Amino acid sequence: MSVLSIENLSIDYRAETTVHAVRDVSLTLERGEILGLAGESGCGKSTLAYGITRLLKPPAVITGGRVVFSSREGYDVDLSTLAGDDLRAFRWDKIAMVFQGAMNSLNPVLRIAEQLEDVFVTHRPELGKAERRERCAELLERVGVDRDRLRAYPHELSGGMRQRVMIAMALALEPQVLIMDEPTTALDVVVQREILREITRLRSELGFAVVFITHDLPLLLEISDRIAVMRAGLIVELDDALTLYTQPKHPYTKRLLSSFPSLTGERGGFVRTGEIAPEETLDETDQTVEAG
Numbered sequence: 001m002s003v004l005s006i007e008n009l010s011i012d013y014r015a016e017t018t019v020h021a022v023r024d025v026s027l028t029l030e031r032g033e034i035l036g037l038a039g040e041s042g043c044g045k046s047t048l049a050y051g052i053t054r055l056l057k058p059p060a061v062i063t064g065g066r067v068v069f070s071s072r073e074g075y076d077v078d079l080s081t082l083a084g085d086d087l088r089a090f091r092w093d094k095i096a097m098v099f100q101g102a103m104n105s106l107n108p109v110l111r112i113a114e115q116l117e118d119v120f121v122t123h124r125p126e127l128g129k130a131e132r133r134e135r136c137a138e139l140l141e142r143v144g145v146d147r148d149r150l151r152a153y154p155h156e157l158s159g160g161m162r163q164r165v166m167i168a169m170a171l172a173l174e175p176q177v178l179i180m181d182e183p184t185t186a187l188d189v190v191v192q193r194e195i196l197r198e199i200t201r202l203r204s205e206l207g208f209a210v211v212f213i214t215h216d217l218p219l220l221l222e223i224s225d226r227i228a229v230m231r232a233g234l235i236v237e238l239d240d241a242l243t244l245y246t247q248p249k250h251p252y253t254k255r256l257l258s259s260f261p262s263l264t265g266e267r268g269g270f271v272r273t274g275e276i277a278p279e280e281t282l283d284e285t286d287q288t289v290e291a292g
C-alpha cells in the first residue's frame with residue numbers, strides 16, 4: 001500500500017546553464033515505511049524533496065512527471081493539481097517537512113507555545129483555547145521535551161530541543177508522510193541519535209511514512225526500511241536496507257559503502273547487529289562521502 005508515488009519526476013535549474021538536477025525519478029513510498037535517500041552532495045536529494053512537496057523556487061522547473069498522494073481514507077491527489085492555500089494546507093496536513101537548520105526558523109521573539117499554537121489556529125480553527133494548549137503540551141512531550149518549555153523562547157532551548165520542537169510542529173496535524181532533509185546534521189552525534197530514536201518510535205506509534213535524506217549512509221542503514229541511492233539526479237539503486245548493505249549491485253553503491261570505513265571495517269558491527277557501541281557513535285562525524 002503506497003502513500004506517495006513519484007512518477008518520472010524531472011527537475012531542471014534553468015540558470016546560465018541548465019542543470020538536470022532530478023532525472024526521471026520514480027519511487028513509491030509505502031505506508032509507514034522509512035525510505036532513506038542517500039547520495040553525495042549535489043546529487044539532487046534536496047531538489048527531489050522540494051519537488052515532491054512543490055516548494056521549489058525559480059530557477060527550478062519541474063519538466064516532467066508527477067507526484068500522487070494516496071490518502072489512507074482512500075482517495076488520490078495529484079499534487080500538481082493543487083495551488084495556493086489548498087497546497088499549503090495539504091502540505092502541513094498530509095505531508096510535513098523538517099529541513100536541515102529548521103530549528104533556526106523558529107521566531108526568536110515568540111514563545112514556543114505561541115508558535116505551536118499558531119499551527120492549530122490556522123489549520124484547526126475549531127479547537128478552543130484550552131484544547132489547543134493541551135494539544136501543544138502533548139506534542140512537546142511526544143518529542144521528548146517537557147511541557148514547561150511551552151513558555152520558553154527559542155534561545156532558551158538547545159539546538160537539539162529546537163529541532164525537536166520543529167519535529168513536533170511537523171507532526172502537529174498527524175501527517176501521513178514526513179519528509180526529512182538532513183534533519184539532524186547540524187546537531188552533535190549523541191543528540192542526533194536520541195532524535196533518530198524518537199523519530200523511529202513515533203513512526204511506530206503514529207504510522208506515518210518517512211523520506212529521510214542524508215549523505216550519511218551508515219545512519220540510513222540503521223534506521224531505513226529501504227534505501228534509494230541517488231547519483232547525478234538518477235536513482236541508481238533501490239533496495240531494502242539489509243540487501244543494499246550485504247549485496248549492493250550498482251558500482252556506485254559499492255563505492256559509497258566502501259567510503260564509510262565503519263561499514264566495512266570491524267567497527268561496522270552496529271549496522272550488522274543493530275547494537276551501537278558508545279565509542280562508535282562518537283566517531284561518525286569524521287566520516288565523509290567520497291566525491292565524484
Ligand SMILES: Nc1ncnc2c1ncn2[C@@H]1O[C@H](COP(=O)(O)OP(=O)(O)OP(=O)(O)O)[C@@H](O)[C@H]1O
Nearest residue numbers: 013015019021040041042043044045046047048059
Ligand atoms: N538554485 C539553483 N540554481 C542552479 N543550480 C542549482 C540550484 N540549486 C541546486 N542546484 C544544482 O542542482 C544539483 C542538485 O542540488 P541539490 O541541492 O538538490 O543536491 P543535494 O544532493 O541535496 O546536495 P546537498 O547534500 O549538498 O544538499 C546540483 O548540481 C546543484 O548545483
